[in-house]
């Protein structure tokens with residue numbers, strides 16, 4: 001047991017440590033509040049990378065408003081910022097209410113202190129489905145807005161009282177933007193699009209089923225031409241993505257053995273960043 005005096009001294013010493021020394025590993029990128037200088041470059045992969053020279057998304061613009069501004073996750077590559085602004089203009093031109101924009105990336109990207117595994121390179125954007133008319137509020141008043149799910153509780157299907165045609169239009173507009181490579185949505189939303197989309201279905205292949213994503217969709221942009229160190233993902237398959245790959249999401253999980261053999265817990269490993277990300281961390 002530690003004596004009270006030793007504990008007090010240890011606590012005092014901890015307070016003296018600079019913040020950077022406490023924020024090791026995963027939290028290092030999360031502890032930096034400003035972008036690095038230099039040209040905008042994406043380094044590494046969506047779930048293990050960083051960005052130099054990131055630019056902030058203006059907190060409001062035609063057709064959109066950024067929410068949860070206090071998280072300071074509205075930074076991205078200039079191509080991502082351009083996408084959101086262009087998407088907002090299309091939202092306005094379609095006479096839909098403004099959309100709420102959630103997390104992009106931290107000022108230098110990297111792993112976040114909480115939340116996503118990806119969003120590390122300034123190429124991911126969360127856009128909320130909430131389509132109720134929104135009064136223009138100051139940024140501080142947009143921390144916890146109402147954000148309804150399009151999927152019923154316990155994930156048993158689409159909620160017909162929330163779903164509207166405008167949601168399909170949002171997804172289509174985002175999918176047809178040239179730099180957008182894929183969009184993650186809940187399996188029920190993908191299935192609903194598969195069942196209801198008439199005419200041109202060529203954009204559907206970019207809509208990819210994923211866990212969660214029932215109240216927001218996640219837009220992922222392609223590696224930009226100015227960033228040779230950006231790690232690409234395998235392209236989404238062609239077609240409409242409405243066949244077996246989607247059906248697999250609705251299959252019941254395989255039966256579990258009666259006796260569960262305990263496995264030792266695996267300590268999560270800090271993400272491996274490309275070496276160039278160290279310079280982004282250390283840059284002024």
Ligand SMILES: [Zn+2]
Pocket residue numbers: 116119124125126217218
């Ligand atoms: Zn996301």
